[in-house]
Amino acid sequence: MPSELVINATLPEIRVALLEDGEISDLSIEYEKNKSIVGNVYKGRIVRVLPGMQAAFVDIGLERAAFLYVGDIVYDADEDEEEEEVAAPAPAREQSRDASREQSSEQNGEGADAEEEGNESLDFETSDIIAEKNIGHLEEGGEKPAEGSEEGLDEEALDGEDDAGPSHRMAAQPDRSRQHSRHKRGGRSKPRSSRPRLNIQDVVKEGQDVVVQVAKEPMGTKGARLTCHISLPGRHVVLMPTVDHVGVSRKIASSEERRRLRGIVDELRPAGMGIIVRTVAAEQSNEQLTNEIKYLLNSWDSVKKKTETQKAPYCLNEDLNVVLKTVRDYFTDDIHRLVVDSPRVFSYVVEFAEQFAPHLVNRVVKYTGKDPIFDAYGIESEITRALNRKVWLKSGGYLIVDQTEALTVIDVNTGKFIGKKNLEExxxxxxxxxxxxxxxxxxLRNVGGIIIIDLIDMEKSSHREKVYRALEDALKKDKSKTNILRISELGLIQMTRKRTRESLNHVLCEACPYCNGKGFTKNLRTVCYDIFRELERAALEGGTVGARVVAHPEVVDTLFQDERETLHKLEERFGMKVSIQGDQTLHIEDFKVEGEKLSLSSRKAPEAAKPVVKPAVVAEAEAATTLETAVNSVEANIATPSKGESTGPVIAAEPDSAEETGSASDQDVAEENEGKDDSEEAPKL
Structure with missing residues (x-):
């Protein structure tokens, strides 16, 4: 089936889908109030340098500071060696490089074929600079070049996605043949190990202004990823002001056409700048390519002028919106037609195509159908299907797709499929x-990062190899770079996919406000037992004769139906009455328990006062005061007569009889003895 570009732009949400063989090959969604910032060039300011992470945070005017890794900072490690060569005219440089290639080819017996192949690869003088750019790019879904290799540094990697082609490869068995042939061609590349190792604190300082370009959108809690290697893409060429290099897409098969394009670029590019020629530039006129290169050079001059006059943070150059970016990068001769449902968008797409691809203007079509355009092409149902956790297969099996913060896990199940012959088949x-x-x-979901595929266990190694090859072939359609490992002994496929923008799930969805993104809530019985435990706590505090419970109606139903017996036992155990009330506004996990206390007059006995523990100093002071009070009291009793006693001389009455005399005598003796005892005991106190 022919490929088509379908654009839905009737609402502030703009959606662009690329259909290949009836399937969605790429889906982009952008909101007018939240446009993508990838490709924008900013004048930023370093706000923090992190030597421990070899990175810096840059303020470019966004909510969160952006992230700049040391490998993404422009510098020239071979400046001293290449100063003389860079100063030479472009033709002289080309002659010198061609001569070097020819000499190397003759020494290695490669002849003319090697020279032609050499034109397809980067020159080693410039590839070294770009290699440093790629160090440290291994993020979620990223791919780190093998040590000592130039893997991933060719024109395909630097060209637009339409030229990148299938970029996946097996990590367990990297292709060394092309790497070996590159090194055989010679060149003056320094070994990677001998290159000076930069420290971030030696390159940038806090408060320093830098010109950067957004390489990756802010995702989740992470800020945008920045690079100092600016690239200004056009329809046919890509201008790289920070890299001295000329490259031509490998998809242009004709060597004569490649030489023609390289010659045009060499004549126009300023010294020290680089230009990549894209596949769509083939067979284009010299005038058209010249106009585009001049336009990009003028854009870069405008960026430099704004850098000198504007204060950071400031956006120096804004990339195209999602519609025009799609037309620029995807609308090629391979596209049968481009269908747009918005009259306004249709008009400026035609205007843009007339300027950059006039021979394709007649393929731009305005949609006039009755049904919404995405419904008519079956795209809407595919988007809905992509948002589901379970994806059904035609055979009756299904996939379970779980996206987490760290990775994405895909589980394969047979489901309803029972087969015909045997279990292995x-x-x-x-x-x-x-x-x-x-x-x-x-x-479709634009899933990036680490991906684990849990296949159904296969006993035969031939079956495992067949499944692996099938996945490898299916990923050839993917324009994002993928990295696959072979099926492990546990039946798992581990792979990565380069993440360039937010996944479909993150763009269209948000965390569930009811479960706070957990994906589950406590079941009703668990909530009931949480209520019972809270009632126990209230009863054990003492003085509680009743309680009032307010909960979600579904929880209340469970309390009255399934847990009625448990509730009665709790009431009997603590001797309290529990009343229950439903409240629809409460979360199903939330509830309220309010205890009813006894009043003071109705209690049988007041609670015993808790003993007060006093500090040792206070206790000693109080004890000393008590002792002093006791001594003073005794002394006062001795010095002061008792009530009824006389202070004058005692005159004894004459006794009337002997009995009276004896009684008086005995009484006097007793009083005298008592006085002696008191006088003897007093000093002891």
Missing amino acids: TILKTNMEAVKEVAYQLR
Whole structure:
């Protein structure tokens, strides 16, 4: 089936889908109030340098500071060696490089074929600079070049996505043949190990202004990823002001056409700048390519002028919106037609195409159907399907896709598929269908980072190899770079996919406000037992004769139906009455328990006062005061007569009889003895 570009722009949400063979190959969604900032050039200011992470945070005017890694900062490690060569005219440089290639080819017996192949690769003088740019790019879904290799540094990597082609490769068995042939061609590249190792604190300082370009959107809690290697893409060429290099897309098969394009670029590019020629530039006129290169050079001059006059943070150059960016990068001769449903967008797409691709203007079509354009092409149902956790396969099997912060896990299940012959054939067919659907879902959902595929276990190694090859072939349609490992002993496929923008799930969805993104809530019985435990706490405090429970109506129903007996036992155990009330506004996990206390007059006995523990100093002082009070009291009793006693001389009355005399005598003796005892005891106190 022919490829088509379908643009839905009737609302502030703009959606662009690329259809290949009836399937969605790429889906982009952008809001007018929240445009993508990837490709924008800013004048930023370093706000913090982190030597421990070899990175810096840059203020470019966004909510969160952006992230700049040391490997993304422009510098020339071979400046001293290449100063003389860079100063030479462009033709002289080319002659010198061609001569070097020819000499190297003759020494290695490669001849003319090697020279032609050499034109397809980067010159080693410039590839070294770009290699440093790529160090440290291994993020979620990123791919780190092998040590000592120039993998990933060719024109395809630097060209637009339409020229990148299938960029996946098996990490366990990297392709060394091309790497070996590159090194055989010679060149003056320094070994990677001998290159000076930069420290971030030696390159930038806090408060320093830098010109940067956004390489990755802010995602989640992470700020935008920045690079100092600016690239200004056009329809046919890409201008790289910070890299001295000329490259031509490998997809241009004709060597004569490649030389023509290289000659045009060499004549126009200023010294020290680089230009990549894209696939769509083939067979284009010299005038058209010249006009585009001049336009990009003028854009860069404008950026430099704004850098001198504007104060950071400031946006120096804003990239195209999602519609024009799609037309620029995807609208090629391979696209049968471009369908737009908005008259306003249709008009400026035609205007843009007339300027950059006049021969394709007649392929721009305005949609006039009755149904919404995405419904008519079956795209809406695919988007809905991509937002589901479970994805059904045609055979009856299904996939379970779980996206987490760290990675994405895809589980393969046979589901309703029972097969026909035997178990091994059933498993093989399910896995074969599953890996093709996985590759499609990754593109549709724009899943990036680490991906784990849990296949159904296969006993035969030939079956495992067949499934692996099927996944490898399915990923050839993916324009994002992927990295695959072979099926492990546990039946897992580990892979990464380069993440350039937010996934479809993050763009269209947000965390569930009811469960706070957990994906689950406590069941009703668990909430009931939480209520019972809270009632126990209230009863154990003492003095509680009743309680009032307010909960979600579903929880209340469970309390009265399934847990009625438990509630009665709790009431009997603590001797209190519990009343229950439903409240629809409460979260299903939330509840209120209010205890009813006894009044003071109705209690049988007041609570015993708790003993007060006093500090030792206070206790000693109080004890000394008590002792002093006791001594003073005794002394006062001795010095002061008792009530009724006389202070004058005692005159004894004459006794009337002997009995009276004896009684008086005995009484006097007793009083005298008592006085002696008191006088003897007093000093002891």
